[in-house]
Amino acid sequence: MIKLIVGIQWGDEGKGRASHFESKNAKIVVRATGGNNAGHTVVANGKKYKMHLLPSSIIRKNVNCIIAPGVVIDPEVLISEIEEMEKAGITITKDRFHISERAHVILPHHKKLDGLYEKLKAKKIGTTKRGIGPCYAEKCNRTGIRMFDLCNTSTLKKKIEEDLLLANTMFKQYGEELVNPEEEYELCIKCAEKLVPYICDTGSILIQADEKNENIVVEGAQALYLDLDHGDYPYVTSSNCNASGTASGAGIGPTKVDEVIGVMKAYCSRVGEGPFTTEQDNEIGDKIRELGYEYGTTTGRPRRCGWLDLVMVKNACFVCGLTSLCVNHIDTIGKLEKIKVCIGYEYKGNNIEYVPIDREYCKPIYKEFEGWETNETMTEYEKLPENAKKYIKFIEEYTKVKVQYIGIGADEKQTIVR
Numbered sequence: 001m002i003k004l005i006v007g008i009q010w011g012d013e014g015k016g017r018a019s020h021f022e023s024k025n026a027k028i029v030v031r032a033t034g035g036n037n038a039g040h041t042v043v044a045n046g047k048k049y050k051m052h053l054l055p056s057s058i059i060r061k062n063v064n065c066i067i068a069p070g071v072v073i074d075p076e077v078l079i080s081e082i083e084e085m086e087k088a089g090i091t092i093t094k095d096r097f098h099i100s101e102r103a104h105v106i107l108p109h110h111k112k113l114d115g116l117y118e119k120l121k122a123k124k125i126g127t128t129k130r131g132i133g134p135c136y137a138e139k140c141n142r143t144g145i146r147m148f149d150l151c152n153t154s155t156l157k158k159k160i161e162e163d164l165l166l167a168n169t170m171f172k173q174y175g176e177e178l179v180n181p182e183e184e185y186e187l188c189i190k191c192a193e194k195l196v197p198y199i200c201d202t203g204s205i206l207i208q209a210d211e212k213n214e215n216i217v218v219e220g221a222q223a224l225y226l227d228l229d230h231g232d233y234p235y236v237t238s239s240n241c242n243a244s245g246t247a248s249g250a251g252i253g254p255t256k257v258d259e260v261i262g263v264m265k266a267y268c269s270r271v272g273e274g275p276f277t278t279e280q281d282n283e284i285g286d287k288i289r290e291l292g293y294e295y296g297t298t299t300g301r302p303r304r305c306g307w308l309d310l311v312m313v314k315n316a317c318f319v320c321g322l323t324s325l326c327v328n329h330i331d332t333i334g335k336l337e338k339i340k341v342c343i344g345y346e347y348k349g350n351n352i353e354y355v356p357i358d359r360e361y362c363k364p365i366y367k368e369f370e371g372w373e374t375n376e377t378m379t380e381y382e383k384l385p386e387n388a389k390k391y392i393k394f395i396e397e398y399t400k401v402k403v404q405y406i407g408i409g410a411d412e413k414q415t416i417v418r
Contacts, residue, residue: 001213001215001216001258001259002210002215002216002217002218002252002256002257002258002259003022003215003216003217003218003257003258003259003260003261004218004220004243004246004247004257004259004260004261005018005019005022005217005218005219005220005261005263005326006220006223006224006241006242006243006246006260006261006262006263006320007220007221007222007223007224007241007262007263007264008223008224008225008262008263008264008312008313008316008317008320008322009223009224009225009264009265009268009269009270009309009312009313009316010223010225010226010268010269010270010271010274011038011221011222011223011226011271012039012265012269012271012294012296012303013223013263013264013265013328014263014265014326014328014329014407015040015219015220015221015223015263016040016041016042016051016056016219017040017041017042017043017056017328017407017410017412017415018261018263018326018328018405019040019055019056019057019217019219020042020044020056020057020059020060020412021405021412021415022217022261023056023057023060023063023217024060025215026057026063026214026215026216026217027063027064027209027214027215027216028063028064028065028066028205028206028209028214028215028216028217029055029056029057029063029064029065029066029216029217029218029219030055030065030066030067030068030202030206030216030217030218030219030250030252031053031054031055031065031066031067031068031071031219031221032068032070032071032218032219032220032221032246032247032249032250033068033070033071033220033221033222033239033240033241033245033246033249034070034071034072034132034221034222034237034239034241035053035071035072035073035074035106035130035131035132035135036052036053036073036074036077036078036106036130036132037127037128037130037132037222037237038052038221038222039051039052039296040052040056040219042056042059042412043410043411043412044059044411044412046411047088048410049085049088051081052077052081053067053071053073053074053077053078053081054067054078054081054082054085054097055067055219056219057217057219058085058090058092058097059085059090061090061091061096063096064095064096064097064098064205065096065097065098066097066098066099066100066202066205066206066250067098067099067100067103067202068100068103068202068249068250068251069100069102069103069202069203069249069250069251070103070239070245070246070248070249070250071100071103071221071249072103072104072105072106072131072132072135072136072139072239073099073103073104073105073106073147074105074106074130074131075105075106075150075187075188075191075194075195076187076191078099078195079191079194079195082194094197094198097198098198098199098200098202098205099147099195099198099199099200099202100147100199100200100201100202100203100251101146101147101148101151101199101200101201101202102146102147102148102202103146103147104135104136104138104139104144104145104146104147105135105144105145105146105147105149105150105188106130106131106132106135107131107135107145107160107163107184107187107188108131108179108183108184108187109134109163109164109167109168109179109184110131110132110134110135110138111129111130111131111134112131112167112171112176112179113131113134113167113170114127114129114130114131114132114133114134115129116170116171116174116176117133117134120174123234123273124273125234125235125272125273126235126271126272126273126274127272132237132238133237133238134167135238136238136239137238138163141166143162143163143166144163145159145160145163145188147195147199148199149188150188150191150192150195150196150199151192151196151199153189153192156185156188156189157181157182157185160181160184160185160188161181164179164181164184167179202251203251206250206251206252210256216252218246218247218250218252220241220243220246221239221241222237222239222241223241224241224242224316224319224320225312225316226241227239227240227241227242227245228240229242230242230319232274232275232359235272235273235274235275236274242319242320243257243260243319243320243321243322244320244321259323259324260320260321260322260323260324261322261323261324261325261326261404261405262313262316262317262320262322262324262325262326262401263325263326263328264308264313264325264326264327264328265292265308265327265328265329265332265333266308266327266328266329266330266332266333266334266391267288267292267305267306267307267308267329267332267333268305268306268307268308268309268312269288269289269292269294269303269304269305269306270303270304271296271301271303271304272301275359275360275362276304276306277306277309277342277345277359277362277363277364278306278307278308278309278340278342278364279304279305279306280305280306280307281304284336285304285305285306286305287336288305288306288332288333288336289302289303289305291332291335292305292329292332307339307340307341307342307364307366308333308340308341308342308395309341309342309364310341310342310343310395310398310399311342311343311344311345311353311354311355312355313325313395313398313399314353314398314399314400315354315355317399317400317401322401323401324401324402324403324404324405325395325396325399325401325402325403325404325405326403326404326405326406326407327392327395327403327405327406327407328406328407329407330374330384330388330391330392330406330407330408331374331407331408331409331414333371333391334371334372334373334374334385334387334388334391335371335373336371337370337371338368338369338370338371339368339369339370339371339391340366340367340368340369341366341367341368341369341391341394342364342365342366343365343366343367343398344364344365345359345362345363345364345365346362346363346364346365347359347361347362347363348361351365367394369387369390369391369394370387371387372384372385372386372387372388372391373385374388374408376408376409376414378408378416379416380416381406381416381418384406384408384416392406402418403418404417404418405417405418406418
């Protein structure tokens with residue numbers, strides 16, 4: 001059984017929480033795309049864990065975790081995360097943690113390029129400046145450094161020198177200090193000492209697990225509307241984080257996937273720039289932010305908040321081929337007296353129910369709901385307030401996809417399964 005967990009808004013929907021929940025019966029959990037621009041927070045048994053590269057289920061001692069070829073890895077960040085986990089009592093060994101030799105490496109010059117590109121753009125993207133985009137760009141340019149190269153030091157220095165030719169040309173042109181290839185080489189050698197034991201061919205591990213019919217959970221990063229092809233371009237990430245791209249990043253063919261779970265919030269939030277049709281840049285947005293503690297795991301930046309946009313969600317259900325939905329923060333949005341949901345757009349004189357490429361010109365059409373209160377004793381769907389059930393039922397009717405999981409709190413135990 002292979003399950004994909006993907007975000008269907010702008011990220012921060014609770015994918016790590018959902019993946020960790022699903023991993024209870026899994027043999028393997030895979031982190032498939034993105035880099036340390038993605039932050040996953042998991043609360044288990046009252047303790048909070050924050051991951052940026054490690055799969056969220058690393059805290060489960062019986063689960064094997066993989067960082068797949070589609071991920072770009074900052075080796076210093078990954079080493080730091082491993083050390084933090086070990087301080088928290090989570091033992092990470094080469095028997096249960098594996099890094100794909102095909103995954104690309106983020107180096108200091110990528111971060112420097114990220115900052116330079118953002119500075120030169122007339123229209124700012126709001127990048128995290130962690131080198132994600134430049135690393136993926138060099139991957140596409142076929143000059144990137146892979147984890148495999150950290151295992152082959154005889155050719156590593158030459159590859160870094162070749163990789164830096166274009167970057168240093170850019171730095172020179174714009175008056176930036178050049179990057180010394182020797183310094184990046186020494187950094188790679190230092191990181192290799194820690195990471196080489198985990199580097200391997202992860203594809204063979206997945207094939208063997210599939211042949212044994214073992215459960216595999218694939219953990220997506222970011223979300224559909226940050227997808228390079230299907231998101232709000234140019235305000236997107238640098239990878240394909242839709243369901244197909246997530247499966248590809250993991251190295252799993254589409255016919256091997258059994259379930260695709262789309263994770264969403266009962267409202268919307270967004271970090272950085274870009275269109276946000278239902279944004280509430282007012283007291284309502286402020287209240288949602290505080291109730292939902294909407295601050296970035298990676299950056300700490302306050303997130304923009306607004307009403308749920310079901311036009312977005314329905315489109316995501318098709319593009320990602322969802323088999324079910326996980327709706328988090330039902331407890332958060334229910335604390336408001338009146339709740340609005342976008343069910344269509346006014347767009348260039350017409351009412352529409354699709355997401356146009358220039359949706360900054362859309363105005364939301366709302367349906368209003370009454371609020372509700374939840375508590376930790378509501379462990380079953382039947383125990384939810386009637387207004388909460390009406391809200392969930394409407395989501396199902398509009399999207400034609402079942403809401404299978406409902407989050408009513410931060411801890412994984414506060415998940416209702418239908």
